[in-house]
Amino acid sequence: NNYFKIAVLPGDGIGPEIISESIKILDVIAEAFQCKFHFDYGLIGAEAIFKTGNPLPEETLKICKDSDAVLFGAIGDPVFDNNPEAKVRPEQGLLKLRKELGLFANIRPLKTYPSLIDKSPLKREIIDGADIQIFRELVSGIYFGEKFTDPEGEYAYDVCKYSREDIIPIAHMAFQEAQKRKKKLTLIDKANVLDTSRLWRKTCQEIAPEYPDVQLDYMFVDNAAMQLILNPKHFDVILTENMFGDIISDEASVIGGSIGLLPSASVGEKNALFEPIHGSYPQAKGKGIANPIASILSVAMMLDHLNLQAAADKLRQSVEHAIENKYVTIDLNTKQYYSTSEVGSFIADHI
Amino acid sequence: NNYFKIAVLPGDGIGPEIISESIKILDVIAEAFQCKFHFDYGLIGAEAIFKTGNPLPEETLKICKDSDAVLFGAIGDPVFDNNPEAKVRPEQGLLKLRKELGLFANIRPLKTYPSLIDKSPLKREIIDGADIQIFRELVSGIYFGEKFTDPEGEYAYDVCKYSREDIIPIAHMAFQEAQKRKKKLTLIDKANVLDTSRLWRKTCQEIAPEYPDVQLDYMFVDNAAMQLILNPKHFDVILTENMFGDIISDEASVIGGSIGLLPSASVGEKNALFEPIHGSYPQAKGKGIANPIASILSVAMMLDHLNLQAAADKLRQSVEHAIENKYVTIDLNTKQYYSTSEVGSFIADHI
Ligand SMILES: CC(C)[C@H](C(=O)O)[C@@H](O)C(=O)O
Ligand SMILES: CC(C)[C@H](C(=O)O)[C@@H](O)C(=O)O
Numbered sequence: 001n002n003y004f005k006i007a008v009l010p011g012d013g014i015g016p017e018i019i020s021e022s023i024k025i026l027d028v029i030a031e032a033f034q035c036k037f038h039f040d041y042g043l044i045g046a047e048a049i050f051k052t053g054n055p056l057p058e059e060t061l062k063i064c065k066d067s068d069a070v071l072f073g074a075i076g077d078p079v080f081d082n083n084p085e086a087k088v089r090p091e092q093g094l095l096k097l098r099k100e101l102g103l104f105a106n107i108r109p110l111k112t113y114p115s116l117i118d119k120s121p122l123k124r125e126i127i128d129g130a131d132i133q134i135f136r137e138l139v140s141g142i143y144f145g146e147k148f149t150d151p152e153g154e155y156a157y158d159v160c161k162y163s164r165e166d167i168i169p170i171a172h173m174a175f176q177e178a179q180k181r182k183k184k185l186t187l188i189d190k191a192n193v194l195d196t197s198r199l200w201r202k203t204c205q206e207i208a209p210e211y212p213d214v215q216l217d218y219m220f221v222d223n224a225a226m227q228l229i230l231n232p233k234h235f236d237v238i239l240t241e242n243m244f245g246d247i248i249s250d251e252a253s254v255i256g257g258s259i260g261l262l263p264s265a266s267v268g269e270k271n272a273l274f275e276p277i278h279g280s281y282p283q284a285k286g287k288g289i290a291n292p293i294a295s296i297l298s299v300a301m302m303l304d305h306l307n308l309q310a311a312a313d314k315l316r317q318s319v320e321h322a323i324e325n326k327y328v329t330i331d332l333n334t335k336q337y338y339s340t341s342e343v344g345s346f347i348a349d350h351i
Numbered sequence: 352n353n354y355f356k357i358a359v360l361p362g363d364g365i366g367p368e369i370i371s372e373s374i375k376i377l378d379v380i381a382e383a384f385q386c387k388f389h390f391d392y393g394l395i396g397a398e399a400i401f402k403t404g405n406p407l408p409e410e411t412l413k414i415c416k417d418s419d420a421v422l423f424g425a426i427g428d429p430v431f432d433n434n435p436e437a438k439v440r441p442e443q444g445l446l447k448l449r450k451e452l453g454l455f456a457n458i459r460p461l462k463t464y465p466s467l468i469d470k471s472p473l474k475r476e477i478i479d480g481a482d483i484q485i486f487r488e489l490v491s492g493i494y495f496g497e498k499f500t501d502p503e504g505e506y507a508y509d510v511c512k513y514s515r516e517d518i519i520p521i522a523h524m525a526f527q528e529a530q531k532r533k534k535k536l537t538l539i540d541k542a543n544v545l546d547t548s549r550l551w552r553k554t555c556q557e558i559a560p561e562y563p564d565v566q567l568d569y570m571f572v573d574n575a576a577m578q579l580i581l582n583p584k585h586f587d588v589i590l591t592e593n594m595f596g597d598i599i600s601d602e603a604s605v606i607g608g609s610i611g612l613l614p615s616a617s618v619g620e621k622n623a624l625f626e627p628i629h630g631s632y633p634q635a636k637g638k639g640i641a642n643p644i645a646s647i648l649s650v651a652m653m654l655d656h657l658n659l660q661a662a663a664d665k666l667r668q669s670v671e672h673a674i675e676n677k678y679v680t681i682d683l684n685t686k687q688y689y690s691t692s693e694v695g696s697f698i699a700d701h702i
Contacts, residue, residue, distance in 0.1 A: 076543065080543070081542065081543060081569070081571075082569070084542060084549040084550075084552040084553040084556070085549075085553070089543060090543075091543045091544060095544070121473050121474055121477045121580055121581050121582075122472050122473060122474070122580070123472055123473070123474060126472045142493075142511060142544075142545065143544055145508065147545070147546040148546060149546045149549070149550065153515070153550070153553065154514055154515055155512065155513065155514035155515065155550070156512070156513060156546040156547045156549065156550040157496065157510055157511060157512040157513070157546065157547060158510075158511045158545045158546050158547050159508055159509075159510050159511075160493065160508060160509045160510075160511065161506065161507070161508040162506065162507060162508070163505055163506035164504070164505055164506070190594070190597075191432065191435060192427065192431070192432060192440060192441075192442045193442060193446070193493075193494055194493065194498070194509045195498040195499060195500045195507040195508065195509050196507045196508060196509050198435035198436075198500070198507065199435075199500065199504070199506070199507040201435040202435040202436070202504065205435070218432070218433070220432075221597075221598055222597045222598050222600075222601035222602075223601065223630075225576065225598045225599070225601050225602035226601045226602055226604060226605055226610065228602075229472055229473070229580060229602065229605045230472050230605055231472075243541070244598075246541075246572075246573045247572055247573050247576045247595075247598055248576070249573075250573035250574065250576050250577045251573075251576035251577055251579075251580065251602065253577060254577055254580045254581055259577065279574075
């Protein structure tokens, strides 16, 4: 198969700018690797609310369901963030999309680049060689449990719920990934306080015997938040629930020196979505300063997923080539820097 | 008033060792500052479970309620951590104590010590001058909401609930502290996803006009986990809910170079409890290597609370004197180090 339907959702803030660079890359890949990408664009987030009133229009959901992969930009707008009363919010679009597509596993690889190591707020000896793969559960937990605010506004609650079925598939994925790597899996939870965390621990303990070569250990989330900075090399594969994964993976992004470098894949049984881990960065919108690499590396994860391994490898090489040659945006080098589209073109040309 | 009833709960792991040093300090303070401390010891945690079956015996609760302050060591034991089925757990003792005493605000000050700055995994220029005060809500949220595990073990849930009344008192405390400092308050939440976070945001927005000189801003917890490491000097006073506070404050402990230095105060209307932010560190139990400073600085916070300002100041000076003279435990200096009790005595002698 060399024909792929890609749903493209640029979203808010810098989303459209970085997505253009990813499309530029895919056009070059199509030519170089004899395949064809058909792009269907959809509205999502604040953009979609402004145009249709709905953060995830039916049409967008449809093109995503029909796609071989979804390429996602970013979501979020300060207009909504600072208004706790807003009933319709951009983020609902992304959350609903994750749920509807059943994207239960969000996979976030983290590594350091030799030429960027000094960009990190952490000392070289702490991070040099760190290489972590985070598996975050993405369609359950407190994000999707019942929510309630009483009409008088006196109280509110959010329910964090997990069932064994929510945990088993992503746990297997994480164990399998650990088998391919250093055979070490760390479950991050708060089992000394939460019933849901104890269910995670118990479920993982049950699965562990199927992977006798993998060493499973546990870490409380508060301690993990500390150990990720004190000793990131301790970790190989991390498995965690939705909210802890949100916090821990953003925190871990500091290891590599810039959140602008970090891709993610969100996968389910039928569909998969690829997005940078950074947000919509509204202050940078339209300025041509956004780093397109996180989105471009998300394209590489998408190519892996589409079994275009050669193209994915070539793309990663081209990104490393740009980084090693300091052909980067201002977040990575304030002395000599290039625009979003210059960096995208440089990477595209190298392919 | 110069007579104070102190409830002393050494707890688990290294708890008893560090608490002995704090008692040593209080004995010297009593003499130097003409006051008297009466100590009532109580069982709590794993220790209490082994001896009485109850992680918070009635007797312990009683002496705490009758006290002017509670001095707490640490809690937790790996025997329970790795057994998701355990019904009775050490942590329940501490959580119940917090709840029963109404200790709604956990206050965690963070600063850097000139002579320890190079101990931090973060670069000097990132942390030099960082000075943060964290206010963590301590008796509500997901820690204390309804919990449930179905008898078949198929699913579980934890409810995060907040009411305006839970938020208002600690918000006022945080605003007032900001007024005494750099007049900047950051609320950390996940208002783009959680109803409870939106209630926090709304409630703080309502209170803000009473503190016109304080600048209130908001940060999503995932972003905050990143910004704390990228730019800790951005923060002055932080206000957050229970679970986010647990994660964020342990994470922030890396700024100072050692979690073994960080004290905390948990205060309510009637009672107050003082404890290091580190845990029971069971691997170090009985080895005489635990750093007593976090507990000793918790004593300083207790002296503040008891209006023994001169004693508190003197104690802090003595701790700084020990640190600046490298009279520290192995966690702070692996080349030349002293035992838990040597460090305690050195500080006591300086008073
Ligand atoms: C935008 C927001 C709802 C989202 C999340 O919290 O999952 C984002 O932070 C992420 O991590 O993808
Ligand atoms: C021991 C545990 C229950 C406790 C908590 O999570 O509150 C600890 O981590 C803390 O921060 O005091």
